[in-house]
Amino acid sequence: MGARFPLTAALLLTFALAGWSVHAQTVQTAAPSTVPAAPQAATPDLPRVRLVATGGTISNKTGGRLTAEELVGLMPSVGRYARPEFEQFSNLASSQLTLDQWVALSRRINQLFKEDPGVAGIVVTSGTDTLEELAYFLDLTIRSAKPVVVVGSMRNPSTLGYEGAANLLEGFRVAAEPSARGRGVMVVLNDEINAAREVTKTDALRLNTFQTRGYGILGVVDSDRVMFYRNVEKKHTADSEFDINAIASLPRVDVILTYQGATGDLIKAAVDQGAKGIIIAGAGAGATSGTQGEGIAYALEKGVFVATTTRTGSGRIAARQRPANALPPPAGQRTRSDRAIAGEDLAPVKARLLLMLALTKTQDGAEVQRMFIEY
Ligand code: ASP
Numbered sequence: 001m002g003a004r005f006p007l008t009a010a011l012l013l014t015f016a017l018a019g020w021s022v023h024a025q026t027v028q029t030a031a032p033s034t035v036p037a038a039p040q041a042a043t044p045d046l047p048r049v050r051l052v053a054t055g056g057t058i059s060n061k062t063g064g065r066l067t068a069e070e071l072v073g074l075m076p077s078v079g080r081y082a083r084p085e086f087e088q089f090s091n092l093a094s095s096q097l098t099l100d101q102w103v104a105l106s107r108r109i110n111q112l113f114k115e116d117p118g119v120a121g122i123v124v125t126s127g128t129d130t131l132e133e134l135a136y137f138l139d140l141t142i143r144s145a146k147p148v149v150v151v152g153s154m155r156n157p158s159t160l161g162y163e164g165a166a167n168l169l170e171g172f173r174v175a176a177e178p179s180a181r182g183r184g185v186m187v188v189l190n191d192e193i194n195a196a197r198e199v200t201k202t203d204a205l206r207l208n209t210f211q212t213r214g215y216g217i218l219g220v221v222d223s224d225r226v227m228f229y230r231n232v233e234k235k236h237t238a239d240s241e242f243d244i245n246a247i248a249s250l251p252r253v254d255v256i257l258t259y260q261g262a263t264g265d266l267i268k269a270a271v272d273q274g275a276k277g278i279i280i281a282g283a284g285a286g287a288t289s290g291t292q293g294e295g296i297a298y299a300l301e302k303g304v305f306v307a308t309t310t311r312t313g314s315g316r317i318a319a320r321q322r323p324a325n326a327l328p329p330p331a332g333q334r335t336r337s338d339r340a341i342a343g344e345d346l347a348p349v350k351a352r353l354l355l356m357l358a359l360t361k362t363q364d365g366a367e368v369q370r371m372f373i374e375y
Contacts, residue, residue, distance in 0.1 A: 053090075058151065059071060149187075194210055307355050
């Protein structure tokens with residue numbers, strides 16, 4: 001920390017001399033390694049955009065992770081579009097962040113919008129592995145129409161062809177863009193803007209990994225301008241009913257995959273371990289296999305919610321439709337349960353997040369189903 005202050009102070013002085021308005025705040029610190037290049041001076045009437053850095057490959061340089069301020073320093077031309085600010089939330093791989101950290105991150109972003117009405121938008125850096133989950137969680141819990149843009153990169157800063165700086169700059173451009181307001185949390189990589197609710201990492205290594213199957217991109221970031229082509233119809237951000245400040249912790253919800261001859265024992269085990277919800281990543285239009293039907297009946301009888309989704313990667317599970325080949329419940333037990341939820345078109349991992357948030361508000365199956373239709 002002792003070495004950090006002079007570096008930060010020197011940077012702020014440099015930026016101040018360059019006519020910048022840069023505010024740095026470190027929520028969780030990470031060791032800085034190099035001094036960023038001074039970005040082009042920004043004019044005072046440009047939008048203020050704040051980077052909240054969480055880690056990931058975009059900052060995972062050989063020998064030490066890039067800090068938020070170093071990431072900003074990678075974009076010499078950012079001053080043409082925005083007045084950048086930055087803070088370090090964490091510096092971890094995406095899958096290492098805990099759900100409690102996600103809650104804290106969402107609270108922090110909501111706080112920034114509330115306490116600093118002058119901020120135009122926020123860019124969040126994230127590892128790409130679970131980026132789509134974080135983005136949808138923020139989409140459901142950030143109550144502002146201002147743009148929140150999640151960016152990452154597939155190549156790290158020590159690799160030839162590192163695309164992180166370009167993705168970050170494009171994230172800043174979208175966050176500074178007035179026409180980006182009210183579109184929900186967006187994911188920007190590879191010159192494309194995708195909706196947090198819809199996007200999926202589709203390839204382990206390729207640069208064009210983030211795709212929205214079925215619906216396509218929201219827009220593009222080109223050299224001349226940011227261009228949007230469509231909106232997301234579902235509720236999000238400013239219209240969300242989920243208040244992150246009222247949530248102490250998220251209930252356990254597990255995702256269970258359907259495959260040939262799958263056993264219901266895994267579902268029962270999750271229930272016995274305290275799961276309050278189960279997401280079935282079913283085959284096709286939500287079919288289960290093997291003895292999973294028995295596991296589902298067990299879960300429903302124990303008061304656990306079971307939402308059916310599809311493992312196919314796109315398509316919709318119709319509301320109130322039981323899985324096509326679910327076993328009938330044992331004689332004498334209820335044949336229908338309002339805790340059996342149709343997961344609509346959400347990917348299993350995103351249905352999990354919605355069910356977690358829904359269960360912090362209600363135990364009424366009809367209400368949970370409404371949320372799955374609306375969000
Ligand atoms: N392992 C990294 C992460 O998710 C992958 C990435 O950022 O691309 O943090």
